[in-house]
Amino acid sequence: MAEESTEGGQTKPGFQNPVAGFGVTFKAMFKKRLTEQYPEQPKTTAPRFHGRHQLNRHPDGLEKCIGCELCAWACPADAIYVEGADNTDEERYSPGERYGRVYQINYARCILCGLCIEACPTRALTMTNEFELADSSRENLIYTKEQLLAGLEEGMVESPHSIFPGTDEQDYYRGLVTEAAPGTVRQVAVSKGEKPEPEGAEA
Numbered sequence: 001m002a003e004e005s006t007e008g009g010q011t012k013p014g015f016q017n018p019v020a021g022f023g024v025t026f027k028a029m030f031k032k033r034l035t036e037q038y039p040e041q042p043k044t045t046a047p048r049f050h051g052r053h054q055l056n057r058h059p060d061g062l063e064k065c066i067g068c069e070l071c072a073w074a075c076p077a078d079a080i081y082v083e084g085a086d087n088t089d090e091e092r093y094s095p096g097e098r099y100g101r102v103y104q105i106n107y108a109r110c111i112l113c114g115l116c117i118e119a120c121p122t123r124a125l126t127m128t129n130e131f132e133l134a135d136s137s138r139e140n141l142i143y144t145k146e147q148l149l150a151g152l153e154e155g156m157v158e159s160p161h162s163i164f165p166g167t168d169e170q171d172y173y174r175g176l177v178t179e180a181a182p183g184t185v186r187q188v189a190v191s192k193g194e195k196p197e198p199e200g201a202e203a
């Protein structure tokens with residue numbers, strides 16, 4: 001006679017346990033096979049998939065990040081490092097008082113949860129669908145502001161540059177600035193070690 005076992009408070013004949021285990025295997029044998037041909041055919045992600053971050057710009061090219069560090073405080077993995085700094089009329093990166101001078105995300109720590117983008121008050125920080133972030137070097141997994149900053153689109157001028165004449169910070173958030181003012185030129189990034197061109201030098 002087969003031995004009996006007790007499971008979940010119920011007594012079953014001993015021979016049923018291995019059969020129940022193989023049941024999962026049998027069911028899987030008749031399922032449609034799903035083979036991903038990655039990386040030759042990358043999978044299309046869901047539209048709101050949480051991938052690599054992006055630091056966004058205003059329509060004239062100025063940066064949306066104000067260096068407030070709320071994203072860093074919201075991060076449960078301590079993956080974000082921000083250093084804010086003051087804008088000046090000679091070197092302006094964002095329309096308001098402050099900008100993110102240093103911005104880093106450590107993808108060796110990030111769990112792509114999205115809490116940081118929820119915390120961002122200016123929608124400066126969003127997430128893209130890019131998921132190919134693996135690397136064999138820890139150093140390469142720390143993305144800098146330059147890597148995270150969105151590229152320039154039509155009508156934008158690279159920061160730093162002056163605010164659109166006749167507007168203030170609020171106008172940017174009201175959507176009143178739609179492109180860089182005619183004649184806007186990039187300023188010298190003195191805080192990043194750039195030196196003004198000597199007088200008489202050709203542009």
Ligand code: SF4
Binds near residue numbers: 077105
């Ligand atoms: S997605 Fe989550 S873990 Fe990654 S930086 Fe943002 S808050 Fe931190």
Ligand code: SF4
Binds near residue numbers: 064067068070071123
């Ligand atoms: S990305 Fe957003 S939350 Fe983070 S420092 Fe910049 S403005 Fe603040």
